[in-house]
Amino acid sequence: MHLIPVSQDFCVAINDPEDAVFVNGKFCKDPKLAKAQDFYYSGLNIPRNTSNPVGSTVTPVNVAQIPGLNTLGISLVRIDYAPNGGLNPPHTHPRATEILVVVEGTLYVGFVTSNTDNRLITKVLYPGDVFVFPIGLIHFQFNVGKTNAVAFAALSSQNPGVITVANAVFGSNPPINPDVLVKAFQLDKNVVKNLQSKFWWANN
Template identity: 65%
Template sequence: MVVVYFLFVLLALASSCAFASDPSPLQDFCVAVNDPNSAVFVNGKFCKDPKLAMADDFFFTKFRYPGNTSNQLGSKVTTAFVDQFPGLNTLGIAMARLDFAPYGLNPPHIHPRGTEMLAVMEGTLRVGFVTSNQLNNTLFTKVLTKGDVFVFPQGLIHFQLNIGQTNALAFAFLSSQNPGLITIANSVFASNPPINVDVLTKAFQVDNKLINYLQEQNWFDNH
């Protein structure tokens, strides 16, 4: 009986813990304030009264038009995250349209709050992601053609490169209304204020002149 009672208590505790977890963050940070008048937004977005909702709240047209790929990356990502598409609020999903010029690149980046599934509509893309240090930073990469799908696990560095001589088009589906975006090169070399050169020379094991050069570049954001 003692054993049965002990198991019952453990199950009750496990159940209570399962229902007590915090919600996943939907923004980079949310600093607590005691004065509600100082609040800007909550974890996510405030909700419209459901009685005032309209069909247009759930309608998005910006994927109709190709993105402008006339830039140094040769790519353009058009996002349908909650900031651009308010009807996604609380639904846990988002999308993006990815346009590529020949040999265009969507550079290495991460989505800290969402897994991404990529579907190729036109062209040929080389895609890949790198695992964490725990799995020895292993690269998983494939060449995708029309109709192929590839998934990038949440929080892992990934990229897409058009290896064809024609334009390419893909659509991404993400498991968060606000999956976030951290482009690796932009974050490291174009932070404001700049990261101390000594930090980067040790981290990348290169000469400080190279770090200075990289920090002086115009790091383009294709989103």
């Protein structure tokens, strides 16, 4: 398999080809018109509201917020966790490894290896601690402290994607045939239907 090589210093994403320069087969903003604003975002110092069912909020800073990140393969998030159990629930990033640094609070974090042994690797993290979640593996962070927790995390993609397991499985639109989930999770059909109604709400 061959892969397409980059051919410019950067390629600021644009939504309207009218404003674009057509360079080497791709539309990017004319590099001569790129400005500091294209590489900039502000507000990551502001605590987020965590009043939601899982008690956490992820603030993304990826190519959707910073168009200059296009093609550059990295992005950031700020994560706020409510005290006493704020949870960034089990999820995967299909296109990125994550490295997280705790700024405030106490987090129990972990990831699970793939089917060879489905091994759980966990750690309790304090401010200044750093942890790595390898690409594609299911992972989570859980606030086990009595105060707010805050972390910054970097991801090895300008648009890493997120698949929250519970939402994708029980809250897809339309719902997955309940018989599939009954067998896969060895749950009673009523429990499955109840879960689907809860997560359907969450996503719609």
